[in-house]
Amino acid sequence: MKEGPDISRLGALIGDPARANILTALLAGRALTASELANEAGVTAQTASGHLKLMEDAGLLWRRRQGRHHYFALAGDEVGYMLESLLGFAAGMGHLRTRTGPRDDAMREARVCYDHLAGAAGVRMFDSLVTTGAIRAEREDLRLTDAGRGQIAVLGIDPASVDTSKRPVCRACLDWSERRTHLAGALGAALLDRIYDLKWANRAPEGRAVLFTSKGRTAFEAAFPLG
Amino acid sequence: MKEGPDISRLGALIGDPARANILTALLAGRALTASELANEAGVTAQTASGHLKLMEDAGLLWRRRQGRHHYFALAGDEVGYMLESLLGFAAGMGHLRTRTGPRDDAMREARVCYDHLAGAAGVRMFDSLVTTGAIRAEREDLRLTDAGRGQIAVLGIDPASVDTSKRPVCRACLDWSERRTHLAGALGAALLDRIYDLKWANRAPEGRAVLFTSKGRTAFEAAFPLG
DNA sequence: CGGATCGTTCGGCCGCCGCCGAAGCATTGC
DNA sequence: GCAATGCTTCGGCGGCGGCCGAACGATCCG
Numbered sequence: 001m002k003e004g005p006d007i008s009r010l011g012a013l014i015g016d017p018a019r020a021n022i023l024t025a026l027l028a029g030r031a032l033t034a035s036e037l038a039n040e041a042g043v044t045a046q047t048a049s050g051h052l053k054l055m056e057d058a059g060l061l062w063r064r065r066q067g068r069h070h071y072f073a074l075a076g077d078e079v080g081y082m083l084e085s086l087l088g089f090a091a092g093m094g095h096l097r098t099r100t101g102p103r104d105d106a107m108r109e110a111r112v113c114y115d116h117l118a119g120a121a122g123v124r125m126f127d128s129l130v131t132t133g134a135i136r137a138e139r140e141d142l143r144l145t146d147a148g149r150g151q152i153a154v155l156g157i158d159p160a161s162v163d164t165s166k167r168p169v170c171r172a173c174l175d176w177s178e179r180r181t182h183l184a185g186a187l188g189a190a191l192l193d194r195i196y197d198l199k200w201a202n203r204a205p206e207g208r209a210v211l212f213t214s215k216g217r218t219a220f221e222a223a224f225p226l227g
Numbered sequence: 228m229k230e231g232p233d234i235s236r237l238g239a240l241i242g243d244p245a246r247a248n249i250l251t252a253l254l255a256g257r258a259l260t261a262s263e264l265a266n267e268a269g270v271t272a273q274t275a276s277g278h279l280k281l282m283e284d285a286g287l288l289w290r291r292r293q294g295r296h297h298y299f300a301l302a303g304d305e306v307g308y309m310l311e312s313l314l315g316f317a318a319g320m321g322h323l324r325t326r327t328g329p330r331d332d333a334m335r336e337a338r339v340c341y342d343h344l345a346g347a348a349g350v351r352m353f354d355s356l357v358t359t360g361a362i363r364a365e366r367e368d369l370r371l372t373d374a375g376r377g378q379i380a381v382l383g384i385d386p387a388s389v390d391t392s393k394r395p396v397c398r399a400c401l402d403w404s405e406r407r408t409h410l411a412g413a414l415g416a417a418l419l420d421r422i423y424d425l426k427w428a429n430r431a432p433e434g435r436a437v438l439f440t441s442k443g444r445t446a447f448e449a450a451f452p453l454g
Numbered sequence: 455c456g457g458a459t460c461g462t463t464c465g466g467c468c469g470c471c472g473c474c475g476a477a478g479c480a481t482t483g484c
Numbered sequence: 485g486c487a488a489t490g491c492t493t494c495g496g497c498g499g500c501g502g503c504c505g506a507a508c509g510a511t512c513c514g
Contacts, residue, residue, distance in 0.1 A: 007310070008247035010317045014238030016472075024234060034491060047473055049492055059320055068481040068490045078316060083234070085312040089305060090237045093286055137364070243502075261461060274503055276462055295460045295511040 013058055014086065018043045019051050023060070023074070027083055028208040029115045031064070031071040077167065077184065080114035106209040110201065116188030117195065117210065121220070125191065126183045128224035135170055135183070142170035144187060152187070155223065157194055162186045195220070240285055241313065245270050246278050250287070250301070254310055255435040256342045258291070258298040304411065307341035308400060333436040337428065340400060343415030344422065344437065348447070352418065353410045355451035362397055362410070369397035371414060379414070382450060384421055389413045422447070 014020055018041040025032060025040040032040070038048035052072060055061040062075045074080050110121035117125060129135045134148030144152075149159040162169050171185035183191070195201050200216030203209075212220065241247055245268040252259060252267040259267070265275035279299060282288040289302045301307050337348035344352060356362045361375030371379075376386040389396050398412035410418070422428050427443030430436075439447065 007313050007317050008242055008244045011238050011241030015235055015242035017235045020235035082316040086234050089309040090234050
């Protein structure tokens with residue numbers, strides 16, 4: 001009578017406010033401890049522990065025991081992509097979790113999407129990579145060109161390091177604020193890492209915003225020209 | 228403390244098995260009556276009525292009163308895309324709703340995705356449109372070329388009719404069985420309509436499968452060549 | 455108009471699940 | 485060794501929400 005995968009288990013997992021808060025917090029890409037997540041979700045440690053176990057068993061979360069701390073992260077890129085897709089739709093439903101504030105502007109400008117750059121800056125970087133020919137986009141799968149390998153080497157990223165990982169090198173990711181494509185995958189992560197290393201930008205102490213320094217922004221715009 | 232849209236309301240809506248069954252049934256693109264949906268979900272009419280009201284209020288469903296019948300459909304393309312994205316992830320979680328059967332093979336071969344063709348046939352059609360230059364794909368937004376307008380006119384679709392509608396003409400949609408892109412949007416819907424008109428294929432009496440006739444398959448493959 | 459079909463609203467039952475307090479492991483540090 | 489911290493498991497409470505029976509509108513048909 002029924003066909004296809006079961007969507008309701010997944011929906012029920014995301015449907016609880018505490019779990020949704022945990023997942024949203026982990027979308028920032030940082031691995032967080034159980035107690036940090038409990039605080040983020042607004043529940044006690046015991047309650048959070050149960051939620052975390054559930055989501056781990058379901059394959060949404062990844063756990064690393066380190067000393068007496070348990071660190072949690074999203075189980076993989078696909079989880080992040082799926083959550084962003086839901087966020088995008090939920091944004092259209094209205095019903096934001098809170099009023100928009102100054103933090104929101106920073107988020108729209110530049111933020112972290114799991115492990116790569118998103119927001120206006122992320123879209124700009126991606127557009128630049130395409131127009132300069134570093135990335136060739138066919139349908140929705142992306143390919144790093146030979147010219148592109150040269151370009152990222154100039155930025156200080158070893159092209160080979162991007163290749164060896166098991167993840168796809170380039171992947172298209174859609175973000176909910178810009179409604180445009182930005183770059184995910186191993187290269188997207190490497191570029192964000194490099195941006196941190198070059199001190200062009202820093203993570204906001206909490207939340208997902210990425211704050212560029214004024215020098216960093218200039219360098220960033222020079223490195224990723226438009227047109 | 229929290230930023231971004233609220234994902235848990237949406238998750239909770241999808242998280243109930245009865246509602247999930249209703250949504251999955253409507254993914255086939257047919258508008259169904261309340262009692263049909265109640266049957267599909269395995270609950271009584273009263274219970275289904277409540278669910279339908281909830282989802283309508285949330286903007287997931289679209290209702291049309293016609294005589295003493297109430298027809299329901301997904302509220303828009305975005306709802307279908309979002310659900311397909313969840314289906315794709317849930318498929319990776321395993322936990323199919325039922326065993327795979329002969330119907331499943333037909334579904335993988337050709338099925339309806341809300342209002343356009345999906346499955347192996349859908350991917351083939353899209354690939355052909357790209358290689359013949361009818362559609363140009365940049366990043367993930369697609370554009371119908373002038374040459375493409377000529378091609379679809381040959382198939383018997385008025386290019387102007389595709390333009391006037393408010394929907395995007397071309398849109399990339401990812402299906403969970405092929406994990407590749409196929410064509411959605413106004414053009415995708417028009418092409419599927421035309422396939423029905425030409426009697427190349429028919430909808431299975433129930434479910435989402437699209438059954439090609441043997442003549443129809445030959446004509447389809449001739450109309451959408453590969454390489 | 456009366457019977458039949460389709461759908462909704464109301465009321466009440468029941469079960470699941472999220473929540474926390476308390477207690478129990480594990481690890482670290484003294 | 486003992487105390488402190490981080491996390492988990494257990495048990496029990498409480499409430500939300502899904503479910504159905506019954507009754508009530510709405511529409512079509514004779």
